[in-house]
Each structure stands twice: as C-alpha cells, then as structure tokens.
Amino acid sequence: MNQVPLSHILFVSAALFFIGMYGLFTRRNMITMLMSVELILNSVNINFVAFNKYLYPEKLEGIFFSLFIIAIAAAEAAVAIAIIINLYRNFRSIDVEDAGEMKF
Amino acid sequence: MSASAVVFYILSFFILAAGLLAVTSRKIFRSAIWLLFSLTGIAGLYFWLQMEFIAAVQIVVYVGGIVVLIIFSIFLTQQSGKDLPAPVRSRAVFSALAAGAGFALTCLLAGRYGFAPAGHAAAGADGGNMGVDASVGNIGAQMLSTSEHGYVLPFEVISILLLAAMIGCIVIAIKTKPGDK
Numbered sequence: 001m002n003q004v005p006l007s008h009i010l011f012v013s014a015a016l017f018f019i020g021m022y023g024l025f026t027r028r029n030m031i032t033m034l035m036s037v038e039l040i041l042n043s044v045n046i047n048f049v050a051f052n053k054y055l056y057p058e059k060l061e062g063i064f065f066s067l068f069i070i071a072i073a074a075a076e077a078a079v080a081i082a083i084i085i086n087l088y089r090n091f092r093s094i095d096v097e098d099a100g101e102m103k104f
Numbered sequence: 105m106s107a108s109a110v111v112f113y114i115l116s117f118f119i120l121a122a123g124l125l126a127v128t129s130r131k132i133f134r135s136a137i138w139l140l141f142s143l144t145g146i147a148g149l150y151f152w153l154q155m156e157f158i159a160a161v162q163i164v165v166y167v168g169g170i171v172v173l174i175i176f177s178i179f180l181t182q183q184s185g186k187d188l189p190a191p192v193r194s195r196a197v198f199s200a201l202a203a204g205a206g207f208a209l210t211c212l213l214a215g216r217y218g219f220a221p222a223g224h225a226a227a228g229a230d231g232g233n234m235g236v237d238a239s240v241g242n243i244g245a246q247m248l249s250t251s252e253h254g255y256v257l258p259f260e261v262i263s264i265l266l267l268a269a270m271i272g273c274i275v276i277a278i279k280t281k282p283g284d285k
Contacts, residue, residue, distance in 0.1 A: 003109040006219045012116040012149075014210040016123055016142075018203040023127030025199035026191040031178055032132060035139045038170060039123050045158075053153050055219060060246055063238060064255050066158055067247075070165050071262050075269035077170045082273040083179045088181045089109050 008010065009050040016043035030084050030094045041073045112152060118146035130187045132178055140171045197223050 016039055045066045052062025088094050091101075096104030122142035129135040143166045150159035191199075247255045 002107050003250060004112045007214050007217075008112070010214040012119065014207055014214065015120050015133055018207040018210075019120065019123045019127055021206065022199050022203040025202070026196050026234055027127065027188075028191070029132065029188055031174060031181070032127070032135055032188070035135060035174065036127055038139065039126070039142065039264070042143065042166070045162075046146065046149060049150060049153055049158055053279075060238065060243060063155065063158055063243060064247065064258070067243075068258060068262055070161055071266065074165050074169060077173060078273050079269050079276070081173055082277040083141055084177060085180060086276050094181050104167070 006054040009054075010047065012045040013046040013050070016040075016046070017096060028096050030080075030087070030096060033096070034080050034084075038073065038077065041069060045069055108152070112149075115145055115148050115152060119149065130190065132182065132188055133175070136171060136175050136178060138175070140167060143167050143171065157238060157243055185201055 020036040020039035020043065023039065024033055027033050027036065047066045048062040050062075050070070052059065056062070084094050087099060092099055093099075110146050119142050122138045122145060126135050126138035126142055129138060143162065147159045147162040147167070150156075150162060246253065247259055
C-alpha cells in the first residue's frame with residue numbers, strides 16, 4: 001500500500017461523499033435518502049481510517065472515531081426507519097413531498 | 105504499478121460504481137442491493153488498509169444490520185416492483201452540478217495539501233509499514249482504559265445513546281389502539 005498516496009484515498013472518499021450528496025438532493029423517497037446518508041457517513045469513515053493509517057500510524061484515534069460513527073449510524077438508521085414506518089402508517093406514503101402536515 | 109495499487113483502484117472503482125448505481129437506480133430494491141455492494145467494497149478497502157477489526161465491524165453492522173433493516177422497511181412500506189418516479193430534470197442537473205463542483209473543489213484542496221506524516225511516523229523508514237498495532241486486544245484495552253488516552257467516557261456515552269435509540273424506536277413504532285389517544 002506504499003505506492004498509493006493518501007490523496008487518492010481522499011479522492012475516493014470525496015467522490016463517495018458527493019455521490020451521497022447527489023442522492024440526497026435528487027431522491028424524494030425517505031428510504032433512498034437514508035441510503036444516501038449511509039454513503040456519506042461511510043465516506044467519512046474511510047477518511048478517518050486512512051488518516052490514522054498514513055499520518056498517525058502509532059495511534060488508534062481514527063479507529064475509535066470510525067467505531068463511534070458506525071455505532072451512531074446504526075442508532076440513526078434504526079430511529080429513522082421507526083419514524084418512516086410510523087409516517088407510512090399515517091400518510092400511506094414515504095415521499096417527503098407528501099408529508100406536509102407540519103410544514104407551515 | 106504494484107499489485108496492491110491495482111487492488112486499490114479496482115476496489116475504489118467498485119465502491120464508486122455501486123454507490124452511483126445505488127443513488128440512481130429506479131427500482132428501490134435494486135438500489136438497496138447496490139448499497140450493499142458498495143458497503144462490502146468499503147469493508148474490502150479496510151482490509152486493504154490492514155484494519156481488520158474495522159472491516160469486521162463494517163460487515164457486521166452495515167451489511168448485516170443496516171442494509172437488512174432497510175430491506176425490511178422497503179418490504180413493509182411499498183411494492184418493490186414499482187419504479188420510483190424519475191427526479192425532476194432541472195433538479196437532477198443542478199444537483200449534479202453542485203456535487204461536481206464540490207467534488208472538484210475538495211479534490212483540488214486535497215491534491216494541493218502535502219500530507220506529511222506527523223510525529224514518530226516521519227522518523228520511520230518508509231512509512232506505512234511500521235504499523236498501527238490495530239489488534240482487537242489493543243483496541244479493546246484502549247477503549248476501556250481510564251487513563252489519559254482512554255476512551256471509556258465516549259464508550260459509556262455511546263452506550264447510553266444506543267439505549268435511548270432503542271427505547272425511542274419502540275416508543276415511535278408502537279401501535280396505538282384505536283380506542284385510546
């Protein structure tokens with residue numbers, strides 16, 4: 001892995017981040033928006049692990065941040081899916097445009 | 105180009121292609137499956153970086169947990185055979201433009217910044233190979249240590265957060281009887 005510079009890993013994670021961003025902008029279905037958020041969180045994890053590996057190889061801080069982000073992402077996904085299912089029970093749809101009850 | 109560099113570029117192409125298909129596919133179930141492939145590719149990237157524990161956690165939590173949860177909720181909330189509506193054309197164009205501009209800016213900044221290993225790593229021979237000791241025992245010992253670089257407080261906070269999320273999920277998703285309210 002010495003031949004691959006750190007910036008190439010950063011390019012990959014930046015590309016993944018903006019793919020997730022594009023999905024978040026274009027999708028209007030809550031589950032697919034949640035998938036985009038997962039992609040974004042994963043790109044951040046790649047960054048942390050790569051920085052830990054390349055710049056601070058004698059420490060473990062990047063690994064801990066990644067682990068905590070994974071735990072928070074799991075909690076976030078669980079709560080989001082509970083909210084989505086509850087919303088589906090009330091509106092029969094999980095499109096964000098249809099959930100305008102509290103909009104104004 | 106050495107074999108490990110080739111592996112890296114193949115992995116990153118796989119991750120990005122699967123991610124792109126996950127956000128553009130018109131069938132929601134296929135989109136979930138592409139997300140699964142992308143997350144598995146990221147686990148492969150962690151293996152490539154020799155971070156075995158993170159890779160294992162990635163597979164267990166994301167691939168085994170979150171994607172399965174997403175697939176369950178897809179089946180609970182909609183007909184998976186139906187196509188999603190296509191995004192509005194102007195919105196798709198402007199989102200692609202915004203994402204592309206952000207990506208270009210980020211790449212420019214990341215490419216220009218010369219990353220230099222800090223501290224002891226700079227003194228090491230050829231970098232990279234001198235090794236994080238990322239064994240599970242080491243991670244566990246530091247995570248639960250109460251000394252200066254210990255992570256026991258964030259660990260406890262995360263435990264409370266997970267408990268709160270669990271209770272919150274039950275409260276939100278619980279079925280209220282039609283009588284009360």
